[in-house]
Amino acid sequence: MGLELNITTNSAVPLYRQIAEQVRVAVATGALAPGEQLPSVRAVAEQLVVNPNTVARAYSELVREGVAEAQPGRGLFVAERRTLYSPEERDRRLSAALDIFAREVLFLGFTREQIVARLDTTLAKFEAGAEEKAHE
Amino acid sequence: MGLELNITTNSAVPLYRQIAEQVRVAVATGALAPGEQLPSVRAVAEQLVVNPNTVARAYSELVREGVAEAQPGRGLFVAERRTLYSPEERDRRLSAALDIFAREVLFLGFTREQIVARLDTTLAKFEAGAEEKAHE
Amino acid sequence: MGLELNITTNSAVPLYRQIAEQVRVAVATGALAPGEQLPSVRAVAEQLVVNPNTVARAYSELVREGVAEAQPGRGLFVAERRTLYSPEERDRRLSAALDIFAREVLFLGFTREQIVARLDTTLAKFEAGAEEKAHE
Amino acid sequence: MGLELNITTNSAVPLYRQIAEQVRVAVATGALAPGEQLPSVRAVAEQLVVNPNTVARAYSELVREGVAEAQPGRGLFVAERRTLYSPEERDRRLSAALDIFAREVLFLGFTREQIVARLDTTLAKFEAGAEEKAHE
DNA sequence: GTGGTCTAGACCACG
DNA sequence: GTGGTCTAGACCACC
Numbered sequence: 369m370g371l372e373l374n375i376t377t378n379s380a381v382p383l384y385r386q387i388a389e390q391v392r393v394a395v396a397t398g399a400l401a402p403g404e405q406l407p408s409v410r411a412v413a414e415q416l417v418v419n420p421n422t423v424a425r426a427y428s429e430l431v432r433e434g435v436a437e438a439q440p441g442r443g444l445f446v447a448e449r450r451t452l453y454s455p456e457e458r459d460r461r462l463s464a465a466l467d468i469f470a471r472e473v474l475f476l477g478f479t480r481e482q483i484v485a486r487l488d489t490t491l492a493k494f495e496a497g498a499e500e501k502a503h504e
Numbered sequence: 505m506g507l508e509l510n511i512t513t514n515s516a517v518p519l520y521r522q523i524a525e526q527v528r529v530a531v532a533t534g535a536l537a538p539g540e541q542l543p544s545v546r547a548v549a550e551q552l553v554v555n556p557n558t559v560a561r562a563y564s565e566l567v568r569e570g571v572a573e574a575q576p577g578r579g580l581f582v583a584e585r586r587t588l589y590s591p592e593e594r595d596r597r598l599s600a601a602l603d604i605f606a607r608e609v610l611f612l613g614f615t616r617e618q619i620v621a622r623l624d625t626t627l628a629k630f631e632a633g634a635e636e637k638a639h640e
Numbered sequence: 641m642g643l644e645l646n647i648t649t650n651s652a653v654p655l656y657r658q659i660a661e662q663v664r665v666a667v668a669t670g671a672l673a674p675g676e677q678l679p680s681v682r683a684v685a686e687q688l689v690v691n692p693n694t695v696a697r698a699y700s701e702l703v704r705e706g707v708a709e710a711q712p713g714r715g716l717f718v719a720e721r722r723t724l725y726s727p728e729e730r731d732r733r734l735s736a737a738l739d740i741f742a743r744e745v746l747f748l749g750f751t752r753e754q755i756v757a758r759l760d761t762t763l764a765k766f767e768a769g770a771e772e773k774a775h776e
Numbered sequence: 777m778g779l780e781l782n783i784t785t786n787s788a789v790p791l792y793r794q795i796a797e798q799v800r801v802a803v804a805t806g807a808l809a810p811g812e813q814l815p816s817v818r819a820v821a822e823q824l825v826v827n828p829n830t831v832a833r834a835y836s837e838l839v840r841e842g843v844a845e846a847q848p849g850r851g852l853f854v855a856e857r858r859t860l861y862s863p864e865e866r867d868r869r870l871s872a873a874l875d876i877f878a879r880e881v882l883f884l885g886f887t888r889e890q891i892v893a894r895l896d897t898t899l900a901k902f903e904a905g906a907e908e909k910a911h912e
Numbered sequence: 913g914t915g916g917t918c919t920a921g922a923c924c925a926c927g
Numbered sequence: 928g929t930g931g932t933c934t935a936g937a938c939c940a941c942c
Contacts, residue, residue, distance in 0.1 A: 381604075382712045382926060392611055419927050458612045462619070466626040468517070469605040475528045476594050477587060480627045483598070487623055490602040491616045518932060545915065555934050560915070567915095568704070570729070576790045577941035579914055586732075590723045593706070653876070654917055664883045681930065691919050696930070703930095713926030713929055723885060730884050734891070738898040740789075741877040747800050748866045752899045755870070759895055762874040763888045790941060827942050 371400060371407060375416055383418055387426035395435055395446055406436060406444040507536060507543060511552055519554055523562035531571055531582055533630060542572060542580040643672060643679060647688055655690055659698035667707055667718055669766060678708060678716040779808060779815060783824055791826055795834035803843055803854055814844060814852040 371394055375386045394400040409427060413420040427444055430436040436444045453461065473483055507530055511522045530536040545563060549556040563580055566572040573583045589597070609619055643666055647658045666672040681699060685692040699716055702708040709719045725733070745755055779802055783794045802808040817835060821828040835852055838844040844852045861869065881891055 377711055377714070378709070378717070380710065380712070384926075389607060389611075396611065396613075422927055425926085453612065458614070461612055462609060462614060462622060463626075465605055465608045466622055469601055470623070470626050470630055471525050471529050472601045473598060474627070474630060475532050476589070476597055477532075478594070478598060480624065480631070483627060484620055484624050486598060486602060487605070488616065488620050490599075490606050491610065491619060494606050494610055495616065520932080544913085546913090557935085558933065560917095561932090564916075565704070568701070573786070574788065574915060575785055575942095576788070577914055578785070581786070586728065587726045588729050590726045592722065593724050596722075656917080661879050665879050668883050668885075680928085682928090693920085694918065696932095697917090700931075710930060711926095715929055725884070730886070733884055734881060734886060734894060735898075737877055737880045738894060741873055741895075742898050742902050743797055744873045745870060746899065746902055747797075747804065748861065748869055749804070750866070750870060752896065752903065755899060756892055756896050758870060758874055759878070760888065760892050762871075762878050763882070763891060766878055766882060767888070792941075830942060833941085 373412065373416060375418070383416075384422050384425040384429070387412070387416070387423060388429045391426070391430055392433075392435055400446050402446050402448045404446045405442075406446065408443060509548060509552060511554070519552075520558050520562040520565070523548070523552070523559060524565045527562070527566055528569075528571055529630065531585070536582050538582050538584045540582045542582065544579060645684060645688060647690070655688075656694050656698040656701070659684070659688070659695060660701045663698070663702055664705075664707055665766065667721070672718050674718050674720045676718045678718065680715060781820065781824060783826070792830050792833040792837070795820070795824070795831060796837045799834070799838055800841075800843055808854050810854050810856045812854045813850075814854065816851060 371391070373387060373390050375383055377383070379386070391400070391406065400406075406427070407415075409420050409423045412418075412423045416423075427436065431438055431444070434447055437447045438444055478486075507527065509523060509526055511519055513519070515522065517525075527536065527542065531538075536542075542563070543551075545556050545559045548559045552559070563572065567574055567580070570583055570586060570588050572580045574580055614622075643663065645659060645662055647655055649655070651658065653661075663672065663678065672678075678699070679687075681692050681695045684695045688695070699708065703710055703716070706719055706722060706724050708716045710716055750758075779799065781795060781798050783791055785791070787794070799808070799814070808814075814835070815823075817828050817831045820826075820831045824831075835844065839846055839852070842855055845855045846852055886894075
């Protein structure tokens, strides 16, 4: 277990974001335990065949978010106490994402029911994916 | 009636897209009726304090999408509503938007039910907002 | 293989549209295969001696149309072929092009048979040209 | 009979071009005979409810093309001898129009047969329209 | 007055 | 290196 990363270059999502995202999910689902060490920038860069700068950027984003902590000279470790967002902040972010999504999708001409149903299956799919990873 | 535009410069969403999106939503929800004239490029540019080119770019996107039509020398007018995209394309776009949204939001720690419920409210709000405007 | 671009400045068709059109045709006829990389904005701008913005505009149109896709930081690549527009929209666009063409050409005094025959040859030429290029 | 003009403002085709086009067709089909006088700019502008400048522009285009001739102080008359384009020029124009049309339409994904068939019906429709006018 | 095109040059995100 | 966004300012077609 630990961490299994995979990326797709032919995507509009930047590589560094794909990497950060997968670490975040691994932490959230417990596949990566608090205190566990993250693989080194160089190791990840070699494995994924990407520029080390790209990995470094993903990592620094995780540190900024409080998901990981740097122990100078030793490497990056999953944070013990994830102090992520305040309830208000979480709510604000959800609202913002909802607004952007709604605007985007209203224009396509789907009904409210269709959109809601599709979101439900999409979220279920993501959760299932995370479960799978956690049990690996 | 008509159109109330407002933008936020410190957003990841580019200005021209914010403008186009607001017009699109206004049209999709009926707040802006087919045949209605859009405010002139210069007027919008002045009101929002942005470069006319930025507004022009938003407008040309709307024209290419078939949301608005230019009458040479007279201005831009809301086009008759029509289904531009093929079913597959609409689905593709919905899926893409869902994926981005799901990634953004799962990480925040809401349950699936919470997210779905909030989306329902958000979509309803947009529809209601349109009604309101149409009856003003 | 690849792409040969050439433009004419004293044309009613804007530069950015000439560029986009040539890429579109190359893709539609198979001269440019899905997955292939497009020449960079700067390279094209230099080759054609136009402003990079003009090329960028052509490219962004192709992306919006789904003809090409951007891979952040790497460049533009030809997208998988897909049907973007609804049947009604395709028909609408064909009708519009036909109308403009007919008005333009009827006035020249050719017979219907002559015009139709010439169109057939022209279309065949485009298809043949693509074959040729694909086998180079 | 003489001339019956009608325009549509909600079109991408500029008004002055719509007007000029209708005069051209009327002359080509004999609805307007050589030597016949064209209605005055002011008369047309009033009838169509457009800016006189717009009509004047259409007329000046016709004069430039040799379709009409100005008799100073008396007005505009249909030219006796229409010396339009040389055979080479006609051919060149047809080719150019064909090229533009083909590029536009290839992208839409119709087959050659479909396009050719649609052109045939479109041209037939236009010819029928002209006949009708000539017999009014 | 309207929108549309093009140039020039700056700044940013991504790899 | 890649593309994307924005500004500034010019010029044109159309009404």
